[in-house]
Amino acid sequence: MIREVVKRVLSGESMRSTVADLRTREITTSAARPWTQQSLSRLLRNPRLAGLKTYLGDVVGKGNWPPIIDEDTHRKLLELLDAPERKQPFATNVRKYLLSGGFLVCGYPLPDESGAGTHIDGKPLYTQPSNSGKRGYVCRSGSPSYGCGRIRIAAESLEEEVAARALARLASPKVRARLERAVGSAINGEETMTEVLGAIEDRLEEAGQAYAKREISLVTLKAIEIEAHREQKQVRERLAQAARLQSLPATTPEALAEWWVDAPLERRRELLALVLDRIIVKPATRAGVVHLDVDRLEFVWK
Template sequence: MRCYGYDETGREVIEPEAAVIRDVVKRVLDGESMRSTVADLRAREIMTSAGRPWTQQSLSRLLRNPRLAGLRTYHGEVVGKGQWAPIIDEATHKRLLDLLDAPERKQPHATNQRKYLLSGGFLVCGFPLEDEGNGTHRCGKPLYTQPSNSGKRGYVCRAGSPSYGCGRIRIAAESLEEEVAARALARLASPKVRARLERAVGSVMKGEETMQEVLQAIEDRLVEAGQAYAKREISLVTLTAIEAEAKREQKAVREWIAQAQRLRAVPAMTPEGLAEWWVDALLERRRELLALVLDRIIVKPATRAGQVQLDVDRLEFVWK
């Protein structure tokens, strides 16, 4: 994918996009928040190089990109000046990095430890939205974790960053997680699913060593490409294409290995064994077990107003 501000070769500046970058850089350095800047870009219908609306994450990645300052990188490290015109100067690039990496911009209590069983993509917003042709489609954005004003855990469709969804769906976490766990454990304990997972475990034991070899082969290919580029045997465009394809392959292989590790950790596949394991298991282990059988849950609007108990009719399970 091309860098916003440059053409497909990565060398020619696209001036209208460069003007947007310079304007954004000035506003951010002048103290405007990323949230406000992104909201303005979306309001003006300015899209990324991939034709998608901007998010705080995509804008942050762009502003951190050394290419904007005319700097060449290799495996994420700046290795010198590039042979293309910069959009901003190096001093401005450094000011941006200092600002974006400033400790005060970090959430003081941020943590990578999950506190919600279904965070990270298990839940999808099913609120119906009108199409231009008078039909409807589901919002489809992932639900994010957000406690209520009283502090009760919940999942919501966010109207703002990072998903820019409809903002119309909210569901309490505790009762939902209990329902999902009960259904997932029952599914895992079924003879048909047990047989499928046992076959998968056998396949995993035979295939993981091969997958590690594939990963090493991809790494070797990247090293060879880097050496060829250093000797000017291939162009930057070719190197970039090789690296992009290698990253896609690495992601697929690592996902396979992660699934293999989850399968190896499967507890005793009986209703009693699963229930006993679930009680004492860490949250991440529970999530890994869910990922074996659950693809996603589409959360639709409540069917009854003022419902206190979980309204299971609003849940659409998509199993693997």
């Protein structure tokens, strides 16, 4: 499947149509999830496809597993995917929304496969202005998340509410003390955390070699990969939390609020990430309400 996709993309087929075809054929990722343009792009950029070993994201040599594509094809893929003309006009890496990038998830109830209950959609909300130009967050029914498409919430009032709650938590001595305890080991042991990440990479490589030699099954390999990636995420988050806490600009509610007014958006987002994991946005209970309905919001704090 990977070789097929590589050939199609290199021949000029768009990522959007390739993903749509994979979803129509019900070909999923290794984690049994539907493909998105982002997940397919990550796969195609992965040096491991060309038999290249990586450490902390950098290629450090050749691995001991059979490559799926050759190195020349890998280079052509990177050149194609990074080509300036593939980027959308006026695209920018500078965020314009405080809560974009995973802070918000869709809380629309969907029926379970068994029909015995419901579960939330859980897809990330994306930024999208309304027809009148007002900023908002929506659950997209199409690419890249393929969510329910039934949730929308205005950005301005939501961001004001989130900022007020987050600043109050950041100024709380109890929360600050908990944060300092939680990340203390990461602050003082960054080298140890780096060694842990290296050990996880080695474990993934060993699992890949064992699978290539048919010493373990594909199911076992995937279980090892899922657990390893979960551990990597935890370690990297601890390191990031430590850096954010060290750069916290003030400790009192008044000082934090004063700093917030003129702070760059990315610095505000870093502060939010200290205490906020995500917000589940549920359906509106009343149509036509212009003010923020806080009952729609379920805060999940760290």
